[in-house]
Amino acid sequence: MITVIHLPVSYLPWTVGGKEIFTHSLAKAQASQVIEPTIAIHQDRNGTQSIGTHQYEGIPVEVMPSLMGTTTRRAVYGCLPDAAPGFEQLLQQKHPNIVHFQDFSVGANLLHMRAAKAAGCGIVLTYHSPGQVCTQRSLLYRGQSVCDGRLDEQRCTRCRLGVLGVPEWLVSGIGRIGSLGFPVDTKNRLGRAMTVRATVQLFQQAWEECISLVDRFTVHADWCAELLLTNGVPPEKLVMVRSGWHGTAAPVADQEGSRQSHGEPLRVAFVGRADPVKGLHVLIDAVRSLPQSLPIEVGFFGPYWSEAYGVGLARQVRGDGRFQTPEQLAPTDLMQRLAAYDVCVVPSLWLETGPLVVLEAFAAGLPVVGSRLGGIAELVSDGQDGLLFEPGNAAELATCLRHLADEPALLERLRSGIRQPRTMADVAREMADLYRELIDEGTQTA
Known part of the structure; x- marks a missing residue:
């Protein structure tokens, strides 16, 4: 039996979106394939979910206490809150073989990855949205045109400044002269503009550590694979697992x-x-x-x-x-x-x-x-x-x-001309093969 903890940041029925539907459908398909999945999220700041063990359509959902210190710019861009209460305890309770990140953000962050690595778990990250490797979370340069996604300190700084409304003629100057002593977490409007470059650096550092901690990145599309390769993910860590629809009966x-x-x-x-x-x-x-x-x-x-x-x-x-x-x-x-x-x-x-x-x-x-x-x-x-x-x-x-x-x-x-699409059962089988590969690698290095 393979035990896996999924970290999607948000989940059904509280939040409905493609990432949540994918995670839930995958977990349901895994449960029918002799894999024991658990969904783990932290209670949001509004206390929408009650802390403790839940079930959604037969899938166990663990709601942990709220993350601490998530609202500062340092935490958001560095994907590093002050604390992730309940996660280490969950690892000790479940002893998962795999921790599967369905996001990389302040909600599913470096603290989780460090704890999973220390517990000897295999770490998988599925690249769900363009924003996972973008300080703007959209891969739209200056909020308008599609970006190639290459993390570049100068260009990302110009993009962020543009979205903040800084005039084009000022962007290059601000990007060059540095923070002028403003702390990254300043709430001063001028200080926020002056420290944009520092937040881009934090984000790049977070991705570098993420790459070092994650054992496999799974992607749904060719462009995602190219993007991650461009940003330093080793080819041997990339696995193409195209998505599937969530039905189980005939289409x-x-x-x-x-x-x-x-x-x-x-x-x-x-x-x-x-x-x-x-x-x-x-x-x-x-x-x-x-x-x-x-x-x-x-x-x-x-x-x-x-x-x-x-x-x-x-x-x-x-x-x-x-x-x-x-x-x-x-x-x-x-x-x-x-x-x-x-x-x-x-x-x-x-x-x-x-x-x-x-x-x-x-x-x-x-x-x-x-x-x-x-x-x-x-x-x-x-x-x-x-x-x-x-x-x-x-x-x-x-x-x-x-x-x-x-x-x-x-x-x-x-x-x-429509052909029957692959299903989430196909995705679950490919993920199971990947999990077994990581478990075997862990056994060999133990």
């Missing part, structure tokens, strides 16, 4: 669903959180640019519509009958709902690593219209099982949707 694509026919509206689904990097506004702009006479309906499935970005979008589409009221569904319910749609749009502006939504769409028999970017472009074959468009280009997206609405034969051709 919903095998079931009969309602599909577009001549004269009926094109039913478009968006699945994901209401966040600027997900490009929801691009989809809305594209649909609003189409003539009202073009039959099209858009359904939104995901959280955070009560946040400022989502509220603003809801205001834009109010009164437009083409847009449905956003819903948040359980993953199993979502798959059934998707089966009634014609196409899934994934208009992300940042580099997706999986992404799970593409696999969910394919499992439901939906072609994907997505950004020609990152993991989306690696999973979607343009013209075969979906259509790709330039990221952020609402006009090009509108053209794709018009073609699909006007040409039912195109939609049917794309549907017929």
Whole structure:
């Protein structure tokens, strides 16, 4: 029996996102493959979760006391809080073979890695989001254009200063002259700008230690592998484990669903959180640019519509009958709902690593219209099982949707090109092989 502790920082049902769904689905698949998984998170600062042992759909979840000292810039950029209460005790209680990090941040940090290493555990880190190797947590240079992700002290400093609103003509000077004696944790606005370079250095140092402590980095996409190699991860530590959809039964694509026919509206689904990097506004702009006479309906499935970005979008589409009221569904319910749609749009502006939504769409028999970017472009074959468009280009997206609405034969051709996606059971088997490899290596070096 292999025992593994997963550290995702946040978890279901308290937080719903791709990382949380991946971790939960992986743990469920592992539990059916003679692996004993435990999810471990720290209580958030609001005390949302009660400390102690829980279960979510049969998976044990340990909620440890809140991390201490997580709000300072030194802790955030250095991925090093003051203390991680309860984690060493959990290691002593569970004696895990593997500690599997589903994030690297102040929430799943160097203290956890050091303790796991001291306990003799194998350490795996799955690279889930672009931000794991970015001080901005988005891999968008100055918050706008996609970055190649190379950690560079000068460039990362310029990026951070730009996002802070420092004028371009001042950026180079501030980046060169140093902190002028301001402490990294200053709350003074000028001091924060002057110490940006110091925070970038902290982040780089944190990644260097992370690389030394982690035994294997698993990635879902080729671009992630290239990024980690660029930033110093040894090739022998990299393992490609592409993501899988979370279903266990035959894909919903095998079931009969309602599909577009001549004269009926094109039913478009968006699945994901209401966040600027997900490009929801691009989809809305594209649909609003189409003539009202073009039959099209858009359904939104995901959280955070009560946040400022989502509220603003809801205001834009109010009164437009083409847009449905956003819903948040359980993953199993979502798959059934998707089966009634014609196409899934994934208009992300940042580099997706999986992404799970593409696999969910394919499992439901939906072609994907997505950004020609990152993991989306690696999973979607343009013209075969979906259509790709330039990221952020609402006009090009509108053209794709018009073609699909006007040409039912195109939609049917794309549907017929969809292949059954791999499942989380496939992912769990590959992870089990990796775990055994690390256990064998540990036995040999003991």
